Amino acid sequence: MLDDLSSQFLPSTVGGLAAGAIYALIALGYTMVYGVLRLINFAHSEIFMIGAFASLFVLITMGISAPLTGIALVGMLLLMMIVSMAAAGGAAVVLEQVAYKPLRKKGASRLAALISAIGASLFLQELFALIVIPEVFDTPGRNTVPVPRIADRDVLFSIGNANIRTDHVIVIVAALAMMIVLDQVVNRSRMGRGIRATAQDPEAAVLMGVNIDNVVRLTFLLGGAMAGVAGMLYAFEYENLIFNVGFILGVKAFTAAVLGGIGNIRGALVGGFALGLIENWGAIFLGSEWKDVTAFVVLVIVLMFRPTGILGESLQRARA
Amino acid sequence: MALTLTLSACAGSGDDGNGGDGGGDGASTVTIGFMGDLTGENSAIVIPPRDGAKMAIDEYNAGDPDVKIELKEYDTQGKPEQATALVAQAVGQDKITALIGPAFSGESKAVGAQLDEAGIPSISASATNPGLAENGWKFWHRVVANDNDQGPGIAEFLTKAFSPKKAFIISDDQEYSVGLAESVKASFDEGGVPTETDKFAQTASDYSSSVEKIRSSNADVIFFGGYYAQGGRLLKQLRDANVKTPFVSGDGSLDAQLVTAAGAPAAEGAILGCPCNIPSADVEGALKTFYDNFKKATGNDPAIYATEGYDAATAFIKAVEAGNTTSDKINEFLSTVEFEGVSKPIKFKENGEPEANDIFIYEVVDGTVTLLGTSAEATLK
């Protein structure tokens, strides 16, 4: 046991951080929508999926077949990121218009919105399995679609027995950078103030002249864009996509959001990394098949002692 | 109940085959079902045997026999619950006389007793779970060796080729995967080769914890029990982490998609065992004829279990040719049938298992899956 721990701890930590970075980025979308609308955006996992396939589309369109280096690599990564953000952000806004806005206008229960979200989620998955993947990516719809490699996976440096590779660094740095940008947008900009105001007290926000529809749209746009980045990083790191790739990651990311304190942007960051690490550390002792169970058990334990997650809902409001 | 005139105006996608209209005018028809995952996630393993079976039946019908055979397809998407209802439909409404399938072990388990009760003979081309033969089902058969043959076959070959001091056995958490991994592990245990194990969820995408376990075990050979989608991903992440240990898997990973999922450089040298005999362009004799005809009929190279599907259908065809058109008689005939199939000599044991249980070894060479020979004869390229 202790042997396993000493030999596997550091390498597992690196893997956990890379996985956690992606969880955290997806978790942002859940948390922001929840903060503003008190709604589990169940179809958010499919927004992520759209972002991931958008990146693959870029690679195929640009005809990438061999790894790139230097400025070409950076340029390609940026291009993938922009396209993925646009595709996923746009899809999230459309999703809001189609699946949530009519319900919002009717004052429907959040349960009805959840069902609408499940419907949208199934629709998008099947749309990809039946039409998009066969037509655009020329692969049978329910098969795994390989993503070409765009960067060699060289070992940059080692910490103890853990080798840190280029791809790990790119994923973790990119995710952190995007989260800082988002945090600044929400906390500093005028639009961000609208989001925070709505999250704290929607009625007062309306009275203060905040246009709720715009705030909701912006929330979905930003959350979707983050999911797009996550999708791009996922495609880059794991190099395989499938129509239901979003499902399990969505569940994990939502767990991460709750773990950190749903509605709390920094909580999503903490929750995401915590979840990635807990899963990988747990696997050292229990075996990798218990990863998901470990994640959920830790969630239950944390919620028993801190019913609003690690960081709480403090940044927005504690009205549950 | 066995002889059905093809008057049934069958709606739905289940009705393939061209026997529908031509069979009128008193010419009788025997309906045989094909059941398996035709549109689901693992359909790549079921479509080739379906094509093989269809080809055998088309060839037979083209000879204008007295009794035509109609093939009716049932798509379970690999789900046991679906199979239960479809068997009820096939037996109750469509009055099938015999069944090729179900393709997978899970669905075979779910409907085996049901088919036995109804007295419908079945031959599976691809269900390899060893437990299936132990239920005392009188109407159940398969033309493929089970995992208890596959495991030792693969372990024996690996011991010979690598003389490993330690082996790492890993699988995902699906039924087939776990069963095959356990069978290989048991064979290594018997041969005195120490093993370490790990298992991951089918839906997982990050295998870093498994990769680290494998690395720190210092094993000489990795056996993966599971399908190509997960196998490809694992192989890629292993090679990316600079773990160069030989990677070995079973029939579920024997597909060109293993190479696409892992990437050609990572997949190079991967070894795959299979109770199936997949002809490639350079084969000779009966296999070559099969290869050419299959290519002509479907436009594709024969893939996994195509020959077995063809042989399963041929066993039924021989029964019908011998004048057996009822389920009982066909089943009786199967207990004595003996012929040289394209995959292997076909003869059933009393419990429905095939007599021939050769395991074939394949290797990924220059990005394509290449047959090396049976596990006893094969040597690495």
Add this chain to the structure above:
Amino acid sequence: MKGNDVTNNDNGTATGNGNGNGVKRSSNPLSGSMDRMRDWWAGAPQWQRWGVYVALIVGALILPAPWIGAFMSPDNDWTTVLFFPIGVYMLMAIGLNVVVGMAGLLDLGFVAFYAIGAYSLAYFGTEYGWNFWATLVIGVAITAVSGVILGAPTLRLRGDYLAIVTLGFGEIVRITANNTDEIGGARGITNVPHPPDMFGQKFLFDPAPYYYLMVATIVLAIIFSRRLEISRVGRSWAAIREDEDAAELMGVPTFKFKLLAFAVGAIIGGLAGTVWAGQANFVAPNSFPFILSATILVAVVLGGSGNLPGVMVGAFLIAWLPERFREVQDYRILFFGAVLVLLMALRPEGLLPSRRRRAELAEGTGGMGSMGAEVAGPTSDPDMEVSK
């Protein structure tokens, strides 16, 4: 089932408007005709109601007839389809309705109880050779306990926290079953015992006896959950659903009643699992995916959360439509998803909502909390306003 009628029941609640005319009808023709039916029902005398009950049961008994099946399920054996998925989904929906519809607790892991029920029968039946009925009782007890075990640590959580924890519970149960060799692991358990012969009916592979067993179970579950709904327990659940804090202040022991809701829901879900396993003969972890929890929740909400007939209609449609339209095989889930979005946009309260839920919706304070209802502001649809 002594005909304590719906209006009676509504009188005692905070938001109910007493008589059925409190809520203005929307102009939607679909909801219009359904509402008329409901009004008739509310005013129907005892004998007419009993007539309807008898007609429904007779209808259920002749339902497997081949001429009905020829239309309802041309590609698949109708009686088998009636048992699974239709019957099983209905029974599960009745169980989930207790948790979601009555007590207002969002449960995304309901499949766990179904799995535990099925596994109880499979394990005790094959390991100890226990009889179906004995195991049924044990299985129900085990699921009730598991409901309490899940509930005790988590029911202090509110709303969406509860949702994710229940989802996790469902996955924990499935993954644990999948990785525990004592109960067959991924291989599952084969040769699960069928129920013993009853009334001269043999329980083998003919689906008909199972179907009748299912009908009987569903009728019992309906009576059970209906009796609870109109009792003190049901009123407490309603109070908790409307406003948990207020209920607590008024002296309702909310934690105890929430736990009870979980246990009752678990019992019905476990019952569905046991009866199913008795027919299926084979249980494996793959039969209990998260998507099944979601599907049953969809059935409950689509039909009209909190209203038994609605919930059952919802479950029937959800189970039957994909079977009926097997010829569009590939596209059925695509359509299913689109229809869910559309239906929720047109009729978010479900096809046959409970009166109380309609009233809540009109006030913009659903028991589940409304999604940004406060956001809609003064421009909200005047049709939905409550006439005071």
